[in-house]
Amino acid sequence: MAAALEILAAIPYDQILIQTVNGIVTGMILALVASGLTLIFGIMDVVNFAHGELFMLGAYVGVVVLAATGSFWLALAVATLVVALLGAALQIVTLRPLLGRDPLTTILATFGISLVLQNYALWQFGPVARKIQEPFTGSFQLFYLEYPWYRLVIAGLSAVIIGAFWLFLKYGTWGIWIRATTQDRVMAEAMGIPVPWVHTGVFAIGAGMAAASGVLFGPLVGVNHAMGLDWVLKAFIVVVVGGMGNLGGSIAAAIFISLLESYASIWVSPAQAVIVSFVVLISTLLIRPTGLFVPTPK
């Protein structure tokens, strides 16, 4: 009894609460990146290795627009729009002609795009990290921490974007077209759905969402040409753990993995906490390869 009480007393409740908040904040950003990725996979069977670079480019467009106009919100909107258009153009030029080919060709194509975009950013903006100033700097007391309000705003905004996207998928005409095309491409086409444009649209939406997360997350880390790498790796883990092509699963997996990493970093250094996501990934692949958050297929 005494031992049990001692263990209970030894749990750092304040840290756990702080890390819960942290985990949810990064989880929401990750969900924003991963939902585009999983949707693109679900509808086109394309594993988009350039997704992290769209995230990075979004952040850079944000930097440029912020420097020119001084408005963070304008930067967010412009970055989303510009990168969505770029995504549409990339899809039309490189992926549309490859549709229906071996998945390996699209992997190589998107990997190529990722290298081009990364080196373009390096050439254009140089190796020194840029900073995006957060739109406001207020903070509140969370135990011993001055917790910035901005972090909560990120989580809230990501949730709003994902929620709006979900409503669009559920009720919008294009949403129904997207879901129909995901389920049966050929039949969707026979029903008059312009499938090639649905693919382009989905890629553009995914790119825009990645860009938005880049701008939102920019103030927390530096913006540099390689910032997409970490994120796309994590987003891939989330997509696999959530079940390839499953939007709800990806969102749940993003929050789940971010929370686990946050909790792990109470006891080990944050760099080591990254191991947790890989452990989850490998266990998922071993035990439930269809994804943790997918109902067992019948």
Next chain:
Amino acid sequence: MSAVPTPAEALVSVDNIHTYYGKSHILHGVTLHIGAGEVVGLLGRNGVGKSTTLKTIMGLARPSQGEVRLAGRAITGLPAHKLARLGVGYVPEDRRIFRFLTVMENLRTGLDRHGVTSVRKQELLDKVFTYFPVLAERRQQPGGTLSGGEQQMLAIARAMMLEPRIILLDEPTEGLMPRMVSQIGEIIGALHRDGVAILLVEQNVPLTLEASERIYIMEKGLVRHHCAASDINVNDAAIRAYLGV
């Protein structure tokens, strides 16, 4: 009994099409015509190329040779989504309901088109719900949870959303119980009265002879026999030769 439409006046005319799947030569020069508002049966054993003929008309399989025309306009090689917009409805063999979309959403895939007013949409929905009351009851239910017969009704109703001039109907009675089969026969009759042309691929010979005005019989990728449905009966020598066991 109706006169054979000349290729010039046919709604859909298929002229000498050759279609391959990979390296296998499936259609060896199929020619057939369907007049506006006409119900035409396409009979033949399994694997003679009936479904491939429908897919070629629908733009889902590309012929290497030959031409398909819709109301005089060449449509060979057009993508399926353009054909659907031009008024060709397709009800595939395995129904291919969007399983995770509700009945209503399945219908909306064909209904949410540019230039359809909300009044017109309601009229189209009212019409299919009168034909298929069970779909009205189940409109919020995912398509995958419907029974086989209900899925077949949904597949036909979904094609009707396109306000098609012709429906390509591939084995609509396959695997259905007898009560459902006669209901499908009634639906074909109702569509016919509405002036929709139908190209009906079936294994059920009596149903096809009753529902159709003309029939084509295929064998080994070719049309072998062609006559008015009233000129032939189930025991005819041609039926026995090409379809009999």
